[in-house]
Amino acid sequence: MPLQEDLFLTRLLDSSVDGILAFDLGCRYTVWNQAMERISGIARENVVGKHAFDVFPFLRQTGEDKCFFAALGGESTVSENRPYTIPETGREGFFKGYYSPLRDQHNNIIGGIGFIRDITEQKRSEDAAHDAYQRMIFHVENSPLAVIEWDPDFRISRWSESAEALFGWKAEEVIGKHVGDWHFVFDEDADAVEQVTNRQRVGEELHGVQRNRNYTKDGAVLYCEWYNSVLHDNADNLVSVLSLVLDVTARKRAEEERAAFLVREREARRQAQESDRLKDEFLATLSHELRTPLTSILGWATLIRTGEVEEVNFGRAIETIERNARSQARLIDDLLDVSRIITGNLRLDIRPINLVTVVEAARDGLLPTAEAKRITLQTEFEQESCLVKGDPNRLRQVIWNLVLNAIKFTPRGGNVNIRLECIETYARLTVRDTGEGISPEFLPYAFDRFRQAEGSVTRRQGGLGLGLAVVRHLVELHGGNVLAESSGKGQGSTFTVDLPLAEERRDPARSEERRLEIERRRSASGRGQSGASDLLGIKVLLVEDDDDARRLLALLLKRHGADVTSVSSSSEALRSFVSTASNSNRVEGSPVGIVSGPASPGGQAASGGRPPDVIISDIGMAEEDGYELMRKVRALPREQGGLVPAIALTGYATRKDRERALAAGYQQHLAKPVEPDELMAAIARLVQRRHYVRG
Numbered sequence: 001m002p003l004q005e006d007l008f009l010t011r012l013l014d015s016s017v018d019g020i021l022a023f024d025l026g027c028r029y030t031v032w033n034q035a036m037e038r039i040s041g042i043a044r045e046n047v048v049g050k051h052a053f054d055v056f057p058f059l060r061q062t063g064e065d066k067c068f069f070a071a072l073g074g075e076s077t078v079s080e081n082r083p084y085t086i087p088e089t090g091r092e093g094f095f096k097g098y099y100s101p102l103r104d105q106h107n108n109i110i111g112g113i114g115f116i117r118d119i120t121e122q123k124r125s126e127d128a129a130h131d132a133y134q135r136m137i138f139h140v141e142n143s144p145l146a147v148i149e150w151d152p153d154f155r156i157s158r159w160s161e162s163a164e165a166l167f168g169w170k171a172e173e174v175i176g177k178h179v180g181d182w183h184f185v186f187d188e189d190a191d192a193v194e195q196v197t198n199r200q201r202v203g204e205e206l207h208g209v210q211r212n213r214n215y216t217k218d219g220a221v222l223y224c225e226w227y228n229s230v231l232h233d234n235a236d237n238l239v240s241v242l243s244l245v246l247d248v249t250a251r252k253r254a255e256e257e258r259a260a261f262l263v264r265e266r267e268a269r270r271q272a273q274e275s276d277r278l279k280d281e282f283l284a285t286l287s288h289e290l291r292t293p294l295t296s297i298l299g300w301a302t303l304i305r306t307g308e309v310e311e312v313n314f315g316r317a318i319e320t321i322e323r324n325a326r327s328q329a330r331l332i333d334d335l336l337d338v339s340r341i342i343t344g345n346l347r348l349d350i351r352p353i354n355l356v357t358v359v360e361a362a363r364d365g366l367l368p369t370a371e372a373k374r375i376t377l378q379t380e381f382e383q384e385s386c387l388v389k390g391d392p393n394r395l396r397q398v399i400w401n402l403v404l405n406a407i408k409f410t411p412r413g414g415n416v417n418i419r420l421e422c423i424e425t426y427a428r429l430t431v432r433d434t435g436e437g438i439s440p441e442f443l444p445y446a447f448d449r450f451r452q453a454e455g456s457v458t459r460r461q462g463g464l465g466l467g468l469a470v471v472r473h474l475v476e477l478h479g480g481n482v483l484a485e486s487s488g489k490g491q492g493s494t495f496t497v498d499l500p501l502a503e504e505r506r507d508p509a510r511s512e513e514r515r516l517e518i519e520r521r522r523s524a525s526g527r528g529q530s531g532a533s534d535l536l537g538i539k540v541l542l543v544e545d546d547d548d549a550r551r552l553l554a555l556l557l558k559r560h561g562a563d564v565t566s567v568s569s570s571s572e573a574l575r576s577f578v579s580t581a582s583n584s585n586r587v588e589g590s591p592v593g594i595v596s597g598p599a600s601p602g603g604q605a606a607s608g609g610r611p612p613d614v615i616i617s618d619i620g621m622a623e624e625d626g627y628e629l630m631r632k633v634r635a636l637p638r639e640q641g642g643l644v645p646a647i648a649l650t651g652y653a654t655r656k657d658r659e660r661a662l663a664a665g666y667q668q669h670l671a672k673p674v675e676p677d678e679l680m681a682a683i684a685r686l687v688q689r690r691h692y693v694r695g
Contacts, residue, residue: 078096146162167216193212225245303317358399373407426499471497480498540615649679
């Protein structure tokens, strides 16, 4: 029976999955089951009867010997995660040991017993899981995304270093705080965030992306994307919410800038399209405005040439030709003025002037136009004198354009009122009409160049839409401002110009002095005009390659008493000039290298031996222009006429053209078409100045 019990006990011990060992009071092994053999790799016969610490020295190194001694002392102990190494087999691992005292039937301790469980694979799995967890924690804490975890009450339970870096608050400042406990969510986005948290609490939203704005600790506003993951337990209770927060402020700003750029680009494209439309509209209008008067000029001129105009209509024909020619001249002047304004080349001749006389002159000039439409033109002057500093010609142009505009848009039988008054430090000119008025939509663009309220081919009024643009720029150049007002279509219009008064106007003690100065200028102007038409005995060399213009100018000059030699080119002019200079004072070897000879059939031969008193030359001519002609004339010695006065009469009328003409040696620059009185006055001034210098 004892043998069977020993066998049963041995089989029982060997069937255990855990290692079972026993040792006596001398710590010598007495039991070593098969599981211990498997765990250690050492057979029973190599262990039983041997001292435990001799067989396994690591027991002392790991402190496992204390468990042996505790069992022998009557105490049960447990050792956790003990490493082991078997030198004979090289086996390594971890075990967990349970040690208890071993007693006999009298309850005396006769040794100890141990249950050894190999936990090597479990320990490796735990270590792997721990490593994975540590890696995850590392990546979470070092993620460029802010990591924030919320508990079931939506209080902060995790606040990563990246969250500190992004929002500025330290973890200890926010841990345990509810989302609404500090100024974190942008005010306008608070309701949307509250709705999201409610859906997360009840399980309607387990993951998603929330876009809202958040404050930083220093008060800045960030655009953020919140990537939320919601964890619920088996009872569907909220456990936590993990949020990964991405700062998209730069991207949002870029999107806003891109959207703003697209808006600007669309606006620029719209403006470009509008500009193209206005340009096409303007070119069509320009063609119309040029061709319409040309039709009348060409038509009446053809009828006169063919003798088909009756005596009774002859005056009407001439008047129509003159009116339309002046209309074209004003059109060209407006275009040139706009060009000068755009390029900043418009120059003013500023001096004190009485604005009353300028208004009167403009009114008198436009009175026939008003009477033709049976429009009453009224003027009101608060003072006899209203002195401003300005360019009289340009201010006359301002008043002329405003009054002409009022007449143009006022129906027959209407009224145009011109009022001038001095108010404190400025003069106010008001032009009011009873005409068509200006719509509220067009009123802001009334002074824009090339803009007209009616731009289609069905428009009722002519013009290029330049007059008011010129008015605005001229008034601003004088330091003033202009305003357009209208109650709408059919309600008439009012244009108000404010110009600063001259300093003298503000001193009442000088009123008599100003009055005398005005009278003196009027007298001087009258004398200058009367003398301008007297060219008797003045010898003129006229250089013009256009046959019609040359014949017309020669006729006008002769009717004012001038002795005219007309030629059609620069070379003819030089031959004529050298010929007359040689007859007067013959000099060998002319610097210009021109052999004297008769003028070509296109011109008129020089008369007499005296050099011309003045040269009038076109600029744009074939082969050699007027600039080169004048340079060659100025290269002549004084005794050969190298200092003869000269006038450039040309269609090149910009400021640069004038400067170039003066630099070439001309004393005067006149733009075509020129008024006969203006041309005669210019000739008279030059000749008188020359006689004065000679004297």
